[in-house]
Amino acid sequence: MNTKLNKSDWVLIALLYGATLILNAIDYYRSNNKLIEYVVDLPTSSLLSIVLILIFLYFLIPKYLINRRKYASFFFLSLLILTFIGCLDKISGILTSGKSIYNIPNIFLFLQSGLYNATDMIGFPLGVLLIKKFYEGQTQFLKIEKQQKENELKLLRSQIDPHFLFNNLNTLDSLIDTDSEKAKEYINRLSLIYRYLIQTKDSEVMELSKEIQFAENYIFLIKTRFEYDYDFEVIKNVSLKDSFIPTGAIQTLLENVVKHNKPDGQQPIRASITIDENRLTVVNTKSNFKVKNDSLGTGLDNLKTRYQLLSDQEISIINTAHNFKVSIPIIKLSE
Template identity: 30%
Template sequence: MMDKNEHRICGYSSLLISLMVNSPKLLALRENGVMARYWHFNPFELLFQFTFNLIFCALLFNINLRKGKGLSSYRERRRYYSYVTFNFLAFCVLLITSTVLHRLFFPSLQLPRLIFPGALFRLSFSAILTAIIIKIILLMRNSRSMTAENQQLKNAYLASELQLLKEQMNPHFLFNSLSSLSAVVSENPKQAQKYIRDMSAVFRYALVGSHTDLVPLADELTMLRSFAKLISMRLEDAFELTINIADIYLPVKIPHLSLQPLLENAVKHNAATTERPLQVAIEAKDNQLIFSNSLWEIPTPEASNGMGLANLNERFRIMMHQEIEISRSDTYFIVKLPLKQ
């Protein structure tokens, strides 16, 4: 079936074509004109020709543009010979019908021999204009179809790319968490059981939300507080977390597990002590979530492949259509995450 826009185009086109091919008849209204010498103006005859022309165009549009039905089925199956043949037969049938009805309804015309040539001219000209418009509509359909297919391919590619990023992130998260657990066990065995319980809560959130691309900021902050408890067990007074988020931002969506890798990186790349604690602050303003941490550089830093931030930036690019902003000063490392209202 044709959509609303195509129906509208076909309707207006049929009306315009019918007016164009029948408007010369109006010249017969001038008594001294050339047309008046050969053709007596008859408003009922003009109405008949206009109406038949309108039906003719509408039928051609209908049988050629109905998807999977009518003559369009031959075109869609690339049976062009049959398609052209049946269009020609339809034209001939309508031409003969027009001539017969014209003679039947208006038997007292001055020049009956001009009925067939007149109908042939009007319907031929109408068929040519109709064919041009049909071709334009088919080109528009193909363009929409190609655009839709390209969008589907793009969505499929982004979905697979996003899934790959998630698969990269989970082992990375697991490795770092187990490394932290090893440190807690060696430094404070009594805290190990509590650490495992809190770590299970964090992993539960990570696994339950693994099939969700965007989550409310409130859920991410809840998980981050649990993750911060794990860090506090290890660093004790050498770690401080401050969250200053207005309630209006809590329902805002962000990619799942966006904050955890930032906090993870801050712990990994800083030498926090009681005298120089790792201070992490999170605030929201101007549709951005601002994550900042103090810088206490490690004398002999571990080698890093940058997977965490690169992964996070790529997920924001895919899901939010924006990239994260990273800046650094002598005392602070700052990451700004775009928020989706």
């Protein structure tokens, strides 16, 4: 479950706390509270309550429940944080009412009261947000699951695309007459590519090292077919061990470079694949070649959808006048 707050979550929080402020203000009026208690207590309680919600949604729940399932640690940390925030709110109320915090008769009862106060502060809004997140997650999961099935069919069709095979056979036919040694290498690389596609067709993610091996074979086919029209570079800044990406992701990015950029015969299309600690980035120069709108971005859209299912991280796309940059997260599979 993604616990990060979105725009609709903040709207819901604003409505909940807006209603709470009004009800508390009416209660303060009936109790003949001082003006300073309106000005300080109500905003302070709301702010501390929102801080608690953020701590639970961005720290405690993701770190101790979703990722690690450390229930005991979650329980004790929650008690400590709730007690601390609740006591801060109680102290604020004591000071604004004109009393002294040194007159607290029983520290244990005060801490207990702070804990009860904090749970009362966030119980309802946090519960509403978690229910909303749960049902949003279920809806999104069903939507992505349906899209995933469609993507799998599209991916399989792209893997056995007759145009891809036809183009490579034409290239191979010309090589047999002109460079038999290179033709043998071409056949070997092509067979490795198809073997890889068949072996990984049911895998959601694949080791980055194997995807890079696939990319090197794929780049060989592209450079052999187009000669000097495309120039590729692979830059490995970190070890590829224990790193994964969606299966076929690099194929999609390389196809995107070739499909949407036609060289002008003077300067090649230059593309680099850079692997850093957490992301793989493909940057290529752009040509003036225009493509049909219905085909532009389809592969990247499918890749975005797959990342929504596999990770809470997103693809970054930067399109400038001269360069096109796509950066995808590297997935670290936890034990």
